[in-house]
Amino acid sequence: MAEHIIELRNVSKDYEGTEALKGIDLKIHKNEFVTLLGPSGCGKTTTLRIIGGFEQPTTGEVLFEGVNISELPPYKRRVNTVFQRYALFPHMDVYENIAFGLRIKKLDEATIEQKVSRMLSLVNLSGYERRSVTSLSGGQQQRIAIARALVNEPEVLLLDEPLGALDLKLRKEMQIELKNMQQALGITFIYVTHDQEEALTMSDTVVVMSEGEIQQIGSPVDIYNEPENAFVADFIGESNIIDGIMLRDELVIIQGKEFPCVDKGFAKDELVDVVIRPEDIKLVPESEGILTGVVESVIFKGVHYEMLVKCEDYHWMVHSTLMEAEGTRVGLTVLPNDIHIMHKMRTSTASQEVEVGHE
Amino acid sequence: MKRNWALTPYLIWMIIFIVVPLALVVYYGITVNTDSGVAFSLSNFKRFAEPIYLRVLWRSIKLAIISTIICLIIGYPVAMILAGNSFKHKNVMVMLLVVPMWMNFLLRTYAWLTLLEKNGIINSILGKFGLPMLNILYTESAVILGMVYNFLPFMILPIYSVMSKMDYSLIEAAEDLGANSLIVFRRVIFPLSLPGVVSGITMVFMPAVTTFVISRLLGGGQFTLIGNLIEQQFLYVGDWNFGSTMSLIMMVIILISMLFMNKADGPERSGGLW
Amino acid sequence: MVRRFINKFYVLLVFLFLYAPIFVLMVYSFNDSRSRGNWEGFTLRWYVELFSDRQIMSALYYTIIIGVLSAVISTIIGTAAAIGLDRLGGFRRELVMNITYLPVLNPDIVTGIALMILFVFARLQLGFITLLLSHITFNIPYVMLSVLPKLKQLDKNLYEAALDLGATPGYAFKTVILPEIMPGVITGALLAFTLSIDDFVISFFTTGSGVSNLSIAIYSMARRGINPRINALSTLMFLIVLALLIIVNIRMSKENNGKGEKNYASKKQVFASASSSDRVSSSRLYELEQQ
Numbered sequence: 001m002a003e004h005i006i007e008l009r010n011v012s013k014d015y016e017g018t019e020a021l022k023g024i025d026l027k028i029h030k031n032e033f034v035t036l037l038g039p040s041g042c043g044k045t046t047t048l049r050i051i052g053g054f055e056q057p058t059t060g061e062v063l064f065e066g067v068n069i070s071e072l073p074p075y076k077r078r079v080n081t082v083f084q085r086y087a088l089f090p091h092m093d094v095y096e097n098i099a100f101g102l103r104i105k106k107l108d109e110a111t112i113e114q115k116v117s118r119m120l121s122l123v124n125l126s127g128y129e130r131r132s133v134t135s136l137s138g139g140q141q142q143r144i145a146i147a148r149a150l151v152n153e154p155e156v157l158l159l160d161e162p163l164g165a166l167d168l169k170l171r172k173e174m175q176i177e178l179k180n181m182q183q184a185l186g187i188t189f190i191y192v193t194h195d196q197e198e199a200l201t202m203s204d205t206v207v208v209m210s211e212g213e214i215q216q217i218g219s220p221v222d223i224y225n226e227p228e229n230a231f232v233a234d235f236i237g238e239s240n241i242i243d244g245i246m247l248r249d250e251l252v253i254i255q256g257k258e259f260p261c262v263d264k265g266f267a268k269d270e271l272v273d274v275v276i277r278p279e280d281i282k283l284v285p286e287s288e289g290i291l292t293g294v295v296e297s298v299i300f301k302g303v304h305y306e307m308l309v310k311c312e313d314y315h316w317m318v319h320s321t322l323m324e325a326e327g328t329r330v331g332l333t334v335l336p337n338d339i340h341i342m343h344k345m346r347t348s349t350a351s352q353e354v355e356v357g358h359e
Numbered sequence: 360m361k362r363n364w365a366l367t368p369y370l371i372w373m374i375i376f377i378v379v380p381l382a383l384v385v386y387y388g389i390t391v392n393t394d395s396g397v398a399f400s401l402s403n404f405k406r407f408a409e410p411i412y413l414r415v416l417w418r419s420i421k422l423a424i425i426s427t428i429i430c431l432i433i434g435y436p437v438a439m440i441l442a443g444n445s446f447k448h449k450n451v452m453v454m455l456l457v458v459p460m461w462m463n464f465l466l467r468t469y470a471w472l473t474l475l476e477k478n479g480i481i482n483s484i485l486g487k488f489g490l491p492m493l494n495i496l497y498t499e500s501a502v503i504l505g506m507v508y509n510f511l512p513f514m515i516l517p518i519y520s521v522m523s524k525m526d527y528s529l530i531e532a533a534e535d536l537g538a539n540s541l542i543v544f545r546r547v548i549f550p551l552s553l554p555g556v557v558s559g560i561t562m563v564f565m566p567a568v569t570t571f572v573i574s575r576l577l578g579g580g581q582f583t584l585i586g587n588l589i590e591q592q593f594l595y596v597g598d599w600n601f602g603s604t605m606s607l608i609m610m611v612i613i614l615i616s617m618l619f620m621n622k623a624d625g626p627e628r629s630g631g632l633w
Numbered sequence: 634m635v636r637r638f639i640n641k642f643y644v645l646l647v648f649l650f651l652y653a654p655i656f657v658l659m660v661y662s663f664n665d666s667r668s669r670g671n672w673e674g675f676t677l678r679w680y681v682e683l684f685s686d687r688q689i690m691s692a693l694y695y696t697i698i699i700g701v702l703s704a705v706i707s708t709i710i711g712t713a714a715a716i717g718l719d720r721l722g723g724f725r726r727e728l729v730m731n732i733t734y735l736p737v738l739n740p741d742i743v744t745g746i747a748l749m750i751l752f753v754f755a756r757l758q759l760g761f762i763t764l765l766l767s768h769i770t771f772n773i774p775y776v777m778l779s780v781l782p783k784l785k786q787l788d789k790n791l792y793e794a795a796l797d798l799g800a801t802p803g804y805a806f807k808t809v810i811l812p813e814i815m816p817g818v819i820t821g822a823l824l825a826f827t828l829s830i831d832d833f834v835i836s837f838f839t840t841g842s843g844v845s846n847l848s849i850a851i852y853s854m855a856r857r858g859i860n861p862r863i864n865a866l867s868t869l870m871f872l873i874v875l876a877l878l879i880i881v882n883i884r885m886s887k888e889n890n891g892k893g894e895k896n897y898a899s900k901k902q903v904f905a906s907a908s909s910s911d912r913v914s915s916s917r918l919y920e921l922e923q924q
Contacts, residue, residue, distance in 0.1 A: 052793075053796075087794035089795075089808075089809055100800070101798035104800055149797075363717055365713040367717070370714075373732055373773075376751070376769075376770040377732055380750060381735065384747045436643060440644050441644065446644075455648065459655055461871060461878075462867055463851060467658070469859055473654075511647075565740065569740035569742055572834070603746070613738070617738070
């Protein structure tokens with residue numbers, strides 16, 4: 001018995017010359033809630049479609065419980081998909097939509113009826129059997145789409161931005177419901193989204209992707225607190241990313257000032273990316289700061305204030321519950337633990353790519 | 360790739376019944392039969408340049424243009440009135456416009472003989488009122504009448520279609536800005552209806568310039584059009600080469616008029632074949 | 634008020650112009666005289682004789698059988714082609730579409746003689762088969778033009794969703810794709826049938842061996858004077874079509890009360906264009922609707 005339910009080995013995908021995926025390796029445990037996260041065009045949906053069987057990888061293979069299923073058509077795979085725009089069959093009612101897969105398996109009507117009504121109660125839509133799917137609201141259609149996939153008792157459920165079309169409040173509710181469902185049913189979920197908050201809320205494991213490559217795989221906490229490179233840091237939450245020079249272990253120079261940190265193992269005088277979260281910067285009286293600057297703008301964000309502090313030619317983004325008025329001169333300090341040092345990205349254009357990705 | 364089996368039968372069909380026949384027309388059009396066999400020659404094009412044929416071509420184009428203009432003059436107001444609020448049941452009116460076309464067009468054209476004859480219905484009505492007789496049967500006028508009669512709905516429908524989709528608030532806006540009804544028409548309604556007009560013109564001109572039936576029935580065979588020439592070459596004379604040459608010329612005329620019309624229609628609709 | 638009256642009067646005049654020949658035709662189908670022009674009293678004898686007229690009955694038979702066969706075959710080929718084409722992209726799609734448009738845009742007479750040359754070239758005896766082949770050929774593009782927009786509207790994920798739920802491609806097509814595009818397929822079939830029974834020019838060049846449809850029969854009769862039986866037949870056919878049209882319309886407006894407005898409008902447009910006898914025109918109307 002293989003320990004991973006799904007494994008991608010060096011999977012790449014070319015679309016007429018453009019590389020959508022560049023050699024992905026990914027292992028997914030049974031019962032895991034895995035989220036593929038990244039900006040649009042990063043290859044997350046392509047990865048999902050390759051697992052679902054809608055696309056053939058150009059190279060590499062897809063393993064299901066250790067068996068290569070790369071050549072298997074979608075209808076022979078033990079995975080089911082919840083499509084982004086639901087893809088409910090408009091000429092069938094709710095009951096027939098959910099029963100679609102069961103009818104293919106030639107189950108008897110009594111069993112079908114029982115399974116469908118159980119699914120409907122699972123998604124809180126009991127009594128909707130004979131409703132036309134086009135008469136349902138977006139949220140209800142989404143539940144039907146989930147029920148239609150789950151009724152086939154797949155081992156893996158693929159979800160392609162399933163909440164993208166819902167409004168914020170409904171989305172939050174569905175996030176919790178989906179997570180509960182996954183835990184109750186014990187099914188592996190592979191979830192695609194570009195919403196980092198959604199990813200962090202729901203997942204056991206987050207796979208951050210960009211430009212057809214995996215940037216980092218880790219738990220939500222790891223991804224947030226220990227981003228492996230500037231892209232991840234920038235994409236997950238908000239960050240200040242600035243050039244630094246590693247003077248020695250546990251000491252970095254930022255804007256000409258020495259900052260103690262906790263990172264080791266860099267070359268002496270190595271040029272590095274320094275990532276500092278806005279909430280990790282403390283504003284102190286000018287005399288007490290390592291850096292000094294002027295508050296240029298203040299925006300009230302509800303829980304906190306977002307301030308831009310100009311130090312020389314760099315604008316630091318600072319989140320704080322205490323406000324400093326515009327024009328005030330302030331000092332900035334950061335605890336060593338909150339400074340994240342990472343190797344510069346591969347090429348000089350990398351920083352530009354990050355900019356693009358960020359939009 | 361995966362579902363190309365669906366396209367294959369059609370592709371084969373298309374090649375055999377669309378591409379090959381047209382290629383054959385081109386082949387016959389640019390060759391002649393000589394004693395030593397088939398030879399490439401443009402002599403049939405030269406032959407067409409003779410006055411007798413050019414006169415036929417000119418007559419075809421002239422009658423088609425006249426019919427198109429008459430259709431536009433008669434049809435545009437009809438389209439505008441139907442799109443307006445003169446009638447309660449617009450859809451029914453449009454349907455009524457289309458209904459006559461359900462009767463075989465040869466018969467409808469033929470019925471005009473009964474109406475136009477020397478002792479026909481129109482003349483007996485005119486006679487009752489002491490008005491002069493109308494003797495247009497077997498003249499150019501009768502052919503034009505036949506064309507207008509057959510193709511008028513093709514002028515009205517596209518103009519109506521565009522006009523009924525027109526945003527009425529544009530007209531109100533123009534009035535609000537001080538335009539009287541003439542200016543509203545000239546500056547707002549007419550320019551916006553142009554795509555329909557262009558469609559209508561193509562839809563009338565094309566069948567009119569290629570017809571051989573209307574001229575045969577109402578022109579009594581005297582008013583030979585290019586369509587009649589082609590028919591004769593294939594069915595009576597048996598000179599397929601010359602017939603094909605004339606078909607090619609006809610296709611070029613259609614092509615040019617469509618290019619011209621598409622240009623008039625504005626750049627946003629360019630693309631597609633023509 | 635005055636303006637509205639003038640408007641109505643003008644439209645009435647134009648409608649009179651359009652309906653006059655039809656009216657004449659119908660009236661003369663009850664005229665107790667062989668020659669047109671003189672009214673010699675009311676009779677139903679043409680309606681009775683109609684059914685024992687060999688020539689007319691044979692033309693009617695061929696018209697209907699060619700209409701049905703060409704509609705069915707062109708619907709099958711055209712629908713399949715539309716589905717195949719929908720998956721195709723870029724240059725190849727453009728090429729196929731442009732060739733498809735050729736018979737639509739070409740003058741009928743050119744299509745007719747081109748097919749005739751082909752059949753003679755291939756040593757096919759002009760007759761039933763060549764007539765059928767020609768009708769299928771000019772019908773396929775209209776079926777494709779009816780089905781393609783439906784495919785375009787179709788959510789591509791529906792097919793994938795069916796596969797995902799375990800349907801084989803064949804089953805997915807039958808249960809998901811086909812029901813969704815059915816309105817387009819039916820429209821295409823109706824359009825094909827209408828165009829076929831109404832065609833004269835292409836049939837004229839591609840038939841022979843005594844096989845003629847109604848249009849050809851009428852054309853050949855025109856020289857000797859139209860037989861009033863044809864008037865009787867046309868009147869009957871016209872009334873049948875009219876009745877069908879009214880029934881369909883009533884049914885659609887009933888449906889309309891339950892369902893959306895959109896469906897109704899599009900079906901209506903289809904009927905408007907389906908009923909126009911000229912092929913080029915129907916396609917142009919189509920184009921106009923797509924904009």
